[in-house]
Amino acid sequence: MKSLAALLSLAGSLASVSALAVDTGLIPAGASITPSRFEVLKQRAPKLKKCSKTDDWGNAVEGDRTKITIRASKDDNDDISEDFLWAIKEANNGGLLHLEKGKKYVIGKKLDLSFLNDVYVKIDGELKFTNDIEYWQSNNFYYDFQKSITFWVWGGKDIKIYGSGTLNGNGQAWWDGFSGAEILDPNNTYYRPILFLTDNATNIEVKGLHLKDSPCWTNFFVRSNNVVFDDVYISAVSTNVSSLPKNTDGFDSLNVAGLTVLNTRVNVGDDCFSPKPNTTDILVRNLWCNGTHGVSMGSIGQYPGVKDYISNAYLQNITLLNGQNGARLKAWAGPGVGYGYISNITYEDIHVENTDHPIVLDQCYFDIDAEQCAQYPSKVDITDVKFINVHGSSSGLEGRVVADLTCSPGATCSGIHLERIDITSPKGEPQIVCENIQGDIGVDCISKEEAGN
Numbered sequence: 001m002k003s004l005a006a007l008l009s010l011a012g013s014l015a016s017v018s019a020l021a022v023d024t025g026l027i028p029a030g031a032s033i034t035p036s037r038f039e040v041l042k043q044r045a046p047k048l049k050k051c052s053k054t055d056d057w058g059n060a061v062e063g064d065r066t067k068i069t070i071r072a073s074k075d076d077n078d079d080i081s082e083d084f085l086w087a088i089k090e091a092n093n094g095g096l097l098h099l100e101k102g103k104k105y106v107i108g109k110k111l112d113l114s115f116l117n118d119v120y121v122k123i124d125g126e127l128k129f130t131n132d133i134e135y136w137q138s139n140n141f142y143y144d145f146q147k148s149i150t151f152w153v154w155g156g157k158d159i160k161i162y163g164s165g166t167l168n169g170n171g172q173a174w175w176d177g178f179s180g181a182e183i184l185d186p187n188n189t190y191y192r193p194i195l196f197l198t199d200n201a202t203n204i205e206v207k208g209l210h211l212k213d214s215p216c217w218t219n220f221f222v223r224s225n226n227v228v229f230d231d232v233y234i235s236a237v238s239t240n241v242s243s244l245p246k247n248t249d250g251f252d253s254l255n256v257a258g259l260t261v262l263n264t265r266v267n268v269g270d271d272c273f274s275p276k277p278n279t280t281d282i283l284v285r286n287l288w289c290n291g292t293h294g295v296s297m298g299s300i301g302q303y304p305g306v307k308d309y310i311s312n313a314y315l316q317n318i319t320l321l322n323g324q325n326g327a328r329l330k331a332w333a334g335p336g337v338g339y340g341y342i343s344n345i346t347y348e349d350i351h352v353e354n355t356d357h358p359i360v361l362d363q364c365y366f367d368i369d370a371e372q373c374a375q376y377p378s379k380v381d382i383t384d385v386k387f388i389n390v391h392g393s394s395s396g397l398e399g400r401v402v403a404d405l406t407c408s409p410g411a412t413c414s415g416i417h418l419e420r421i422d423i424t425s426p427k428g429e430p431q432i433v434c435e436n437i438q439g440d441i442g443v444d445c446i447s448k449e450e451a452g453n
């Protein structure tokens with residue numbers, strides 16, 4: 001009893017000051033290292049076994065981790081990226097980096113965080129990127145896929161990023177500068193950074209944060225496994241009526257196995273959730289989207305000769321308000337596109353309100369007119385897709401049409417099943433359009449031509 005008390009009092013004295021930090025003299029000004037309670041106890045009792053409590057991935061829980069803090073920024077130009085990099089290296093392999101509540105941390109240089117292994121990053125404050133467009137357009141990480149750039153790359157294994165704080169992309173200046181341009185225009189060279197990007201990551205969880213005002217896509221996961229988002233809020237709202245927060249997609253992915261999004265709200269100017277080529281094992285539950293381009297599988301099949309696929313997705317309890325699309329499948333057509341498939345996708349319990357296209361199968365992406373699309377049809381097959389219990393209202397933009405399933409003549413669309421569809425249109429009795437779909441889709445449907453009449 002007595003020795004335990006002595007240990008605890010030692011623990012208290014060690015933990016209360018940044019003892020190690022001061023001693024080494026190697027740490028940046030204003031930073032601190034607080035040993036975990038386990039480290040403290042182990043100094044006196046070297047035979048002490050590792051604490052038995054672990055997280056989902058078998059690693060130490062928050063309270064058993066050495067905690068690192070860094071100084072906050074004085075203003076929006078006070079770049080702390082070097083301190084941040086030092087701290088995440090220090091916290092790597094079992095520690096915790098804490099960005100404290102009420103403080104702002106400004107990142108003004110690109111960061112390679114591809115080396116991570118068992119690290120917690122707790123963000124209760126605000127981590128904000130500078131809007132030095134000139135700097136970021138010549139200093140970034142570049143991905144060929146849709147010419148994507150980012151401020152930083154997160155990679156490695158067992159990474160948790162969580163807390164009540166904000167990642168702020170400071171997007172307004174980027175949206176203003178991009179005004180009038182198009183991201184898919186092959187001549188566009190005004191690239192804008194993605195707010196959060198993983199590459200070669202296995203087990204990465206983001207929880208509780210607000211992801212705010214990304215200059216371009218909010219999240220992009222590249223060749224990663226088991227990405228989990230829970231209780232996240234994503235917003236991109238412009239304060240300038242003449243510049244929209246364009247292409248601020250909630251979620252995009254490329255070559256990802258295991259993508260889970262739970263209990264999340266998205267208020268952005270483009271897709272809410274839209275996995276891209278080679279994404280499998282998708283789970284989305286309790287997602288709310290406002291003013292978005294919908295929850296899409298794709299687009300895929302963009303690049304000539306390249307095979308793309310999306311398979312095994314279950315999306316349940318999704319609310320989509322005031323947007324262009326509800327549940328959508330999108331594949332490219334036209335001269336010089338790719339091929340592949342979208343298969344085994346279930347949309348269940350989907351609520352739409354004031355939505356232009358509540359259910360869409362679009363194989364004439366991007367912006368291909370009917371004639372060109374017929375001449376160069378999509379080569380992406382769409383099989384085993386279910387829409388179950390989709391209800392609410394369309395905006396009436398497409399007249400009475402509330403579901404448009406138009407399969408390209410170059411592709412196979414089979415196993416498409418609709419059940420309990422109850423979507424009203426302000427323009428009258430709702431219509432469901434189906435073209436070139438093999439087999440019974442489970443509900444009455446008419447051709448595009450009939451719908452026009």
Ligand SMILES: *[C@@H]1O[C@H](CO)[C@@H](O)[C@H](O)[C@H]1NC(C)=O
Pocket residue numbers: 156157200
């Ligand atoms: C991917 O990350 C692992 C560690 O998690 C590393 O061993 C491997 O070299 C990385 N691969 C690439 C292509 O960077």
Ligand SMILES: *[C@@H]1O[C@H](CO)[C@@H](O)[C@H](O)[C@H]1NC(C)=O
Pocket residue numbers: 175176177178179240241242243
């Ligand atoms: C709003 O955006 C337009 C278009 O980019 C730009 O010309 C204008 O300067 C912006 N307004 C403000 C107040 O920044």
Ligand SMILES: *[C@@H]1O[C@H](CO)[C@@H](O)[C@H](O)[C@H]1NC(C)=O
Pocket residue numbers: 185186187
């Ligand atoms: C892109 O630029 C080329 C040459 O400058 C021009 O021929 C082409 O029409 C442009 N494409 C678009 C989509 O504006």
Ligand SMILES: *[C@@H]1O[C@H](CO)[C@@H](O)[C@H](O)[C@H]1NC(C)=O
Pocket residue numbers: 286287288317318319
């Ligand atoms: C469905 O999702 C909404 C968020 O859009 C959430 O408020 C609600 O609790 C969810 N329903 C269930 C049964 O989990």
Ligand SMILES: *[C@@H]1O[C@H](CO)[C@@H](O)[C@H](O)[C@H]1NC(C)=O
Pocket residue numbers: 267290291322
């Ligand atoms: C939904 O988005 C619209 C603009 O598209 C906005 O006016 C409205 O406030 C948003 N609703 C909520 C609940 O955020």
Ligand SMILES: *[C@@H]1O[C@H](CO)[C@@H](O)[C@H](O)[C@H]1NC(C)=O
Pocket residue numbers: 255277278306307308309
């Ligand atoms: C998707 O995976 C296939 C291999 O199955 C590969 O050939 C293709 O390049 C990948 N697509 C992309 C866009 O990376």
Ligand SMILES: *[C@@H]1O[C@H](CO)[C@@H](O)[C@H](O)[C@H]1NC(C)=O
Pocket residue numbers: 281282311312313314344
């Ligand atoms: C279809 O996808 C679900 C996940 O949504 C998965 O559980 C199931 O095994 C898949 N079915 C097949 C035949 O692969």
